[in-house]
Amino acid sequence: MDDAQRAQLDAIYRAESRRVLASLIRLLGDFDLAEEALHEAFRAAMEQWPETGIPANPRAWLVSAGRFKAIDQLRRLRRFQPLDEQPELPDATVLADDELLEDDRLRLIFTCCHPALASDAQVALTLREVCDLGTEDIARAFLTTPATLAQRIVRAKAKIRDARIPYEVPGRSELPERLDAVLRVIYLVFNEGYFASSGAELTRTQLSDEAIRLARLLLQLLPEPEVMGLLGLMLLHESRRSARSTASGEVVLLEAQDRSQWDRALIAEGEALVLQALHSRRFGAYSLQAAIAAVHAEAASAEQTDWAQIVGLYDALLRLSPSPVIELNRAVAVAMEQGPEAGLTLIEALLANGELADYHLAHAACADLNRRLGRIAPAREAYQRALQLAQQGPDRQLLQQRLAELET
Structure with missing residues (x-):
């Protein structure tokens, strides 16, 4: 396999591996067996495609190859096991059609978010299996060790297997009670793509695109x-993607x-979804966050933004879903409406009560407001603390630039 062929296969792996895995889990009924089959399928592709060419439907080819590899492995195991312990063989004659393959990732999310699993296990398992995030990245998000996180994922898989949790989208009567966990996980997937938790890149476009696709399926x-509110929120954020960084990868703050680079089509679609959600009077936290994003999208500049309306929306959001991060965002909006002193207070x-002590954006906001007030020493100290906590390359670069500007 030459370099060009290897690059093609790598691109197919990035685009299709999670969909292939989801289909293999459905067909084989076992996470670990499906993961092994996935790798065997790509190994077979590496050996065969340079000779035969890339098939017209690589995903279906990989699913079929992985399934047959797994069946062969199970047949070999059966030779050495007593009859009553032999694994059941999947049906080798059933080939999934395109529609079934397309929906498999949604099935996988509902399986990973089953109420029999603990909340943290739901999120960890989905980020690992649906999104292919590394164990270390997920562990960092959970503020735990990779070994602990890995055990959490292993236990979740065992729970799904032992409890025979079905690999399916639940029936309509069960769907609403399962919805909160699924929405939370989809938004976490989007955020990991839109605000990558670590690494040299600001974003992971594929994850954001996948979260939006899944939300459309769910809608x-x-x-x-x-x-509607969650999809609208993600579309409004996504509309700003091209303006969020320079050509060299540096962060550009809101x-x-x-704003001429913002995608007006995505904004229009997002605003329509927000209005529909709000008019229902059955909206929740995602719809309110989307309403805040819509206010930003309507403004020609930061100075012309209706900050009073944003503060009011944050007040409503805090009543519905209180959290220190929402309080921080409200404080930044207050600073824009009433001045930096009010926001800094x-x-x-928030920092004094300790809840955001390890959140680098809280220290960065504190530093920025001190800088705007001309308080150089506390601004420097806050920027340095934010820099110690930041894990993402472009964020660190921006903080270092801000520190350098204080010295000039």
Whole structure:
């Protein structure tokens, strides 16, 4: 296999491996067997495709190859096991059609988010199996060790196997109670793509695209206000992607973005979904966050933004879903509406109670407001603390630039 062929196979792996895995889990009924079959399928592709060429439908080829590799492995195991312990063989004659393959990742998310699993296990398993995030990246997000996180994922898989949790989208009567966990996980997937938790890149476009695709599928399945709100929220954020960084990968903050680069089609679609969700009067936290994003999208500049309306929306959001991060975002909006002193007082109180002590964006916001007030020493100290906590390359670069600007 030459370099060009290897690059093609790598691109197919990045684009299709999670979909192939989801289909193999459905067909084989076992996470670990499906993961091994996935790798065997790509190994077979590496050996065969240079001679035969890439098939017209690589995903279906890989699913079929992986399934047959797994069946061969199970047949070999059966030779050495007593009859009553032999693994059941999947049906080798059933080939999944394109529609079934397309929906497999949605099935996988509902399986990973089954209420029999603990909340942290739901998220960890989905990020690992659906999104192919590394164990170390997920562990960092959970503020735990990779070994602990790996055990959590192993136990979740065992729970699915032992409890015979079905690999399916639940029936309509069960769907609403399962929806919260699924929405939370889809948004976490989007955020990992839109604000990568670590690494040299600001974003992971494929993850954001996948989260939006899954939300669209979910909206077709269950046109509930909060599904509309979440999809609208993600589309409004996604509309700003091209303006969020320079050609060299440096972060461009919202206030400095070239708003002519924002995708107006995505904004229009997102705003329509938000309005539909709000008019239902059955909306929740995602719809309110989307409404805040819509206010930003309507403004020609940061200065012309209706900050009073944003503060009011944050007040409503805090009543519905209180959290220190939402309080931080509200404090930043207060600073824009009432001045940096008012916002800084709120942020310092949040940092003092310790809930955001290890959140680098809280220290960065504190530093920025001190800088705007001309308080160089506390600004420097806060930027340095934010830099110690930041894991993402472009974030660190921006913080270092801000520190350097203080010295000039």
